[in-house]
Amino acid sequence: MTFTLRPQHATRYAALARLLVRYGRSDLVSGVGMDEFLEATEPSEDAAASAEQLARDLEAMGPTWVKLGQLLSTRVDLLPEPWTDALSRLQDDVEPIPFEDVERVVTEELGVSLRHGFASFDRTPLAAASLGQVHRAELPSGRQVVVKVQRPGVRQVVRDDMAALTELAELADAHTELGRRYGFTQLLEQFRRSLAGELDYQREAANLTRMAELTAPFPHLLVPAPVPDYTTRSVLTMDFVPGRKVTALGPLGRLDLDGRVLVEELFRAYLQMILVDGFLHADPHPGNVLLTPDHRLALIDLGMVATVPARVQGQLVKLLLAISDGNGDDAAAVLASMGHRGEGFDASAFGEQVAELVSRTVALGSDLEAGAVLVELSRLSGTHGLRPPAEMAMVGKALLNLDQVTQHLDPDFAPAETIRANTAEILRSGMKPSLGGAMAAAIEAREFATQLPARANRVMDALAEGSFTVKVEAIDEVQFLHVMQRLANRVTAGVIVAAMVVGAALMMLVPTRSRILGYPSIAMICFSLAAIAAAVLLTLILVTDRRIARRSKADR
Template sequence: MSILPNRLTRYQKFLSFMLKYWNSDLLNETTSNALEGESAGEFSDYDQSPEELVDDLKKMGPTYIKLGQLLSTRPDLLPDNYLEALTSLQDDLPTIPYEKIREIVEDELGSRISKAFNWFQEEPLASASIGQVHLAELRSGKKVAVKIQRPGIRKKFLEDLETLEEVAGFAANHTEIGKQYAFDDVLAELKRIMLHELDYLREAENLVTLGTNLKSYRRLLVPQPIPDYTTSKVLTMEYVQGKKVTSVSPLRKLEEDHTALVDELIESYLKQIISDGFAHADPHPGNIHLMDNNKIALMDLGMVAQFTKKMQEYLLRLLIGLSKNNGEEITDILLEMSERSEVSTEKEFRRHINTMINDSRNSTAQDMQTGKLLIQMNRSAALNGIHLPVEVNILGKILLNMDQIILALSPGFDLKDAVRRHVTKIMQDKMVNELAPEEMFSALLESKKLAENLPERINKITENLANNDFNIKIDALDEKRLTDGFQKVANRITLGIIIAAMIIGAAMMMRVPSPFMIFGYPGLAIIFFLVAAIGGIALSYTILFKDE
């Protein structure tokens, strides 16, 4: 009996939030930025303050806090003071009492904290929407960061997502903007990502994979998990001492040149996307830490993106087009990788893309245009009935976050030049890798299969040709429908000629005297005329109302 009131409470909470912000200047300007690409930093006076928005999201629960965190990484949508306030959602949330933390850790590890660790710090290092991080020391003397999942968080996520799914489904089915942006598909992807983030075993696997892929980058570090101390709700990993890149003091920026560090970070992300097909999908400044030894640590791998080989090729070509500012090339690639609806307007989409590329020429990192450009392209595609794959938006989000990191560490860094240089190098490496023995062996196996089957297939073709049994099927044309159409046209023409002949014959017979009269006219002529008139009317009705 409590299920219905609980659901009504969730709807009431969601509707109250929407009613408060639906007609607000903040939402209107945010929508304007999303669709038209105006600068979010120009707007400052709104009915709701940044602190009020943060408090409302906290009251809404963990799912909405997570959405707020995603918004905090979008400077293309919100003003700076709102971004700063939403950033507090990343690690400034109510803490879980230590007694509850101790209970969860001991239940998950099957051992008392005092036995598992030399010491376990009661005060958390950070408290986020999904978990809380504590500093501890293993029996071996190694310092570790222990992330503990909030109790009951999975149930709360699923409840909130159920409400959002129903609203998104309604919007996708009954509103034009919901159809354009496929709200239900977006939410389904968000649900998949959030459920993956709730599984710390999966995150541990992600840390290992990314650490292996990036081991050649000496300035980058991916903290590795401690398997024996990790479960689906407790993640223990190497402790990294550093601070967010956005928290670096201005004095340190002046004293140290971070250009080489940023360049290596950009190269590593390009490698993840177009070479490895496995990328850290949430590299916002809160997850990128600058260490005391001037290395960068990539944190929080709950959210990763995986790209197929075909998609890697598309994104490689897209990045090359972006680095060259070639609007036509970019449009061709986007159309090649997209799906189109019946009402798609390719010409308008092509014009939009070329305008965006021309406007973005000669932009610097401080303008933060690269990632924003891709996201605006995605929106332009949606408005023109063209559905780009979700990987394009993921790439846009990653580059948008890279823009912020560049601005924090090396504002004069030329991202487009870096993309051009590294993409060329990665493309050369991919071509070399494709010549590796294992790749060549795969090609040889395919050639072997072709060589084995070729004689038999040639024999069948020549035998069918000799027996006049060789047929070619073409699906481009329905010959039956075509011949039926020709037959119908021929029949209509024949019937029309017969009707015309009957009318002419009836007119000529009018002058021939006859004892059989109808309405004072020769009877046979009137009969022919009436039959022709009825036939003509019937034929006209069929042509006008029945034919497809």
């Protein structure tokens, strides 16, 4: 299979083809007709080394590929552990853009020069990444802030990369077994939404505001507030939060800190946000959590945020309860109901391995890590041909990152105990009706009460007139009659063929001068017609049954 190459995407096709061949997916390249880009490369036998090299290659290819690698690190149902581990450590630190470009972007976006819009603006960035960089500044009011400035031209680069990836994903889904199994187009759509959120700084500002509201009941958690008047799609201004990364905290530093209170609040807040509010900060790794001088935890960088649907929230709660109770059968049933079953899915084998994993998990006791268990269950699902919802893998990865944060603050913290202690509260919160849901139910109740008398009168009138009917659609009558007619035709044809054979056998005894091969002609003609009719009937039966079987398989 070949496809028409778009000249503007040629270098991207070639770069992706080299990656796929180098890391063992040349079958995918051949399937989409990219053989002309293949090069003789020897993949490494060491999986960990190959995974680290892939991470370096993606970093060299630019921002879109770095973000794609970071997203793939959450899809443990698609990639083996060494690869997801390497991709989760992807860094997009790059050379900072010239300050003149920063000044131009801020001036164009805010409509005011740095000199008039800020009391001060540091020329040296605090951090520089592939999508943007951060500068410390001070507003005329004296408010200390940081300003996140998007790199000029990065939107166009991402747009071109996404166009090339979309074309290849569609081709892979249509022409390769790997694409049909994993659905690259669906995966790319998830990536598109995630990347669009990271490029829209107004959306990130809304995420900051939303998370501040959700963490308000937790006094030891802090989220920097955005400055709306100084925020656009390409410039984000928020409060400056002094502090140091939790990764820089050593054993001596923990002596002056009540780490247990901090990690319990952090974990409870995330469980509440994910399982009740459906708000998922998908990247709470230790680098995005700061310890402030007043011993609070500041949560920063909310570019990667996802929504957990209500259906998935309920299933995750049931899954965590099943794991906590050591009920492997219930855990397997919940996972099977959550995911999309592939053709090779074996429910029995899957259930056995889930039960074994849950048993090993329960044996860990207080050492249980909820994130690690969800990640392993996602990986196990992918191995058995069950594709779990993307949100489950992202929740598992987020909780796994939280486990790393808690290890820096309180190595003795037991997430399993916190989950069990807060399960009842999570269930109560999840059952509280929302204002919108209550109003919708009230409107439906009013409509029901308004229409009930008229409907009851129509039913009573129909009963009185003898015209009341009940229609039950237990089966498809048309299809049933069609099948019965086809069956009757086959039986009738079979009886006629049998009658012709019996008649021909009786005619063998009739004396006649007209013979074929030494037998009466009339008998031989009847035998021939019966044989032809039988062959035609058998052919029709086989062809029809195969067509019906293919149609039933396609409907499933």
